[in-house]
Amino acid sequence: MAQELHIGIFGKRNQGKSSLINLLTGQSTAIVSEMPGTTTDPVRKSCEIFGIGKCVLVDTAGFDDEGEVGRLRVEKTRAVADRIDLAVLLFSGDTFDAAEQEFAGFLQQRALPMLLLHNKADRTPLSDSCRVWLQQLFPTAALLDFSVEKALEEREGLEEDAALPVFEKLRALASALEKRNTGASVLDGIVSAGDAVVLVCPIDSQAPRDRLILPQVMMARQCLDLHALPLLCQVEELSALLSSLHRSPALVITDSQAFRQVSALVPASIPLTGFSLCMARGKGHFETYVAGTRHLTRLQEDDKVLILESCTHQVNCQDIGRVKLPAALRRATGKNLRFTFVAGLDPLPDKLHDFAMAVQCGGCMVSDRQLSARIELLCSAGIPVSNYGMALAWANGIFERAVSVFE
Numbered sequence: 001m002a003q004e005l006h007i008g009i010f011g012k013r014n015q016g017k018s019s020l021i022n023l024l025t026g027q028s029t030a031i032v033s034e035m036p037g038t039t040t041d042p043v044r045k046s047c048e049i050f051g052i053g054k055c056v057l058v059d060t061a062g063f064d065d066e067g068e069v070g071r072l073r074v075e076k077t078r079a080v081a082d083r084i085d086l087a088v089l090l091f092s093g094d095t096f097d098a099a100e101q102e103f104a105g106f107l108q109q110r111a112l113p114m115l116l117l118h119n120k121a122d123r124t125p126l127s128d129s130c131r132v133w134l135q136q137l138f139p140t141a142a143l144l145d146f147s148v149e150k151a152l153e154e155r156e157g158l159e160e161d162a163a164l165p166v167f168e169k170l171r172a173l174a175s176a177l178e179k180r181n182t183g184a185s186v187l188d189g190i191v192s193a194g195d196a197v198v199l200v201c202p203i204d205s206q207a208p209r210d211r212l213i214l215p216q217v218m219m220a221r222q223c224l225d226l227h228a229l230p231l232l233c234q235v236e237e238l239s240a241l242l243s244s245l246h247r248s249p250a251l252v253i254t255d256s257q258a259f260r261q262v263s264a265l266v267p268a269s270i271p272l273t274g275f276s277l278c279m280a281r282g283k284g285h286f287e288t289y290v291a292g293t294r295h296l297t298r299l300q301e302d303d304k305v306l307i308l309e310s311c312t313h314q315v316n317c318q319d320i321g322r323v324k325l326p327a328a329l330r331r332a333t334g335k336n337l338r339f340t341f342v343a344g345l346d347p348l349p350d351k352l353h354d355f356a357m358a359v360q361c362g363g364c365m366v367s368d369r370q371l372s373a374r375i376e377l378l379c380s381a382g383i384p385v386s387n388y389g390m391a392l393a394w395a396n397g398i399f400e401r402a403v404s405v406f407e
């Protein structure tokens, strides 16, 4: 997994959600008690799951909580669904009542892979009739009859594999999800076996030490998957590399910041695009961003533009979003645009209609779901959305060239 997998743990009160967090993390961090309503706010806990990698488990308040405060808690629980990649829904007593069916439907609507975990099997095991009925109702969900408490007891006796059945189900769901997310290669139909593909990777002061960044690695890997020939160079060596080839490369992919320079060096007959466009193509929302980018030509004097930075800790991205991009857009439009910045996963401003458009960062540090939730919100408010790479390509006058590779 390229990023942490966010797993939401849901269920009515007292179903063993917090106990499950303790079992999966191997620590007693979450408070467990027989009093229904012990967990009141979403609680996040990072852990490493073998075969999946880094995960963030999100414990939630029961979705059947009552009263005025209870309703607020339920709202928070439901909001978690927009920020996760995978859901576990705990139930018990060999029944799956109307509230549970409604919540499972709510998760299913969001296309979230789901594990229905029948807990407290030590008291009441899941009957065949209930199992078959659930499988018919939620055919894509995984189902497990389990006892979290028994597994916790076994773990105290140093039984290492006490949580294994849960891990196995989660691993299967995560691997299906990864296949769905990466889906077809971005380069399918553009690059064939034996084709040379030049990846222009500037190593400047902002490049991380001793390694390449994720989009560069992903594109090199996709070339290898297609049995194409990825060739890496910096901008300074690009001309030498191109003239050393017997046959023109099928494609050149460059860092967005070097777009203008690279575009001047690569003959018009060779397709050229950017890593950020490839990432957007792979992550979805490509058409949304393309349409949003074309809207940049329509911006007016004093228009407000929303810049969405999905990572709070990457100085590199911040510099692009806060400094380079606004300067480039002001220069290219010739308009005095006014920028508003939203960092990390902070909520979007209330008055979305005040904004002429939004520009989203590559979103390599957030889950697809977190990104999608945001973009859907903007689209439903009728706000055109571009992304950093496409907006920079547009500002450098080479957007149409870069996007034509995929058309």
Ligand SMILES: Nc1nc2c(ncn2[C@@H]2O[C@H](COP(=O)(O)OP(=O)(O)OP(=O)(O)O)[C@@H](O)[C@H]2O)c(=O)[nH]1
Binding pocket: 011, 012, 013, 014, 015, 016, 017, 018, 019, 020, 031, 032, 033, 034, 035, 036, 037, 038, 039, 040, 060, 061, 062, 119, 120, 121, 122, 123, 146, 147, 148, 149, 150
């Ligand atoms: N018999 C039995 N009891 C369990 C099992 N798992 C959890 N419990 C008990 O169920 C009660 C509730 O567990 P919690 O983990 O606090 O449940 P929760 O879903 O987080 O509850 P809230 O935070 O109140 O919504 C505790 O008394 C647990 O010890 C199990 O497998 N079998």
Ligand SMILES: [Mg+2]
Binding pocket: 017, 018, 019, 031, 032, 038, 039, 059, 060
């Ligand atoms: Mg709890």
